[in-house]
Amino acid sequence: MSALQDKYAGVIAAANSAGLSNLQVSEQDGILYVSGHATNSAAKDAVWNALGVVDSSYSASDINVDVQVAGLATGSPLTVVTEDSNLNIRQDPSTEGAIVGKAGKGESVTLVEQTSDDWWKVKTADGEEGYAYARYLKA
Template sequence: MALKDKYADVILAANSAGVANLQATEQEGVLYVTGTAPSLAAKDQVWHAFEKLDPEYRASDIVLNISLAEGAAAATVEYEVKSGDNLSKIAKNYPGVSWKDIFEANKDQIKDPNMIHPGQKLKIPTV
């Protein structure tokens, strides 16, 4: 199976998200997907498509290099804590964000990173 076929859903997500200058080139057994997303939501759409194929982000046969368009807001996203959540579990939903990033962004309401509560609204920094 060609890598473009294997990752067709990721390429399709990038197209439907409006990623500009989208290129998917295969070189030495690795698929390089590059382009510029018009918004953080569009960039996340591509990463979520990849996550469906590889939930632990362990694939070594794809490189996603989707940059954010100049002037696109890189702000925060709000997340409401659910029962059973912890900062590490939440961070897995946001590529490039660690539990420490979430803790740092919410020091005004979290004193201990092991003590979050259902219903809390956390700021998730975007990358």
């Protein structure tokens, strides 16, 4: 087992116990890639929560987690699950992207596209479209 696989053993274990299909764990250029398909948001959250134990700010540059929730179709309703603050809706799928809207905790938004594991394109009730951090969205 490599040092990275050892460091993120909890993430790999969570992915296994969450029952991810197509689970792949690989390493390239000092980055550990963990990918797979979850059957529901809870399974995806289990993997992210395990990552949070190791890296509470989710800012580690030596791991890439890509867990898609299977069966989420365009137009699916999503609920914002932030702790206290509003969820920023951004022009680009990055924290550098300009904020084009906000959605409050518990608010419903519509899935436009699962752009990546981290960023999903959504539409707010006001019709604002942009990218939101998928960690704070639940199907």
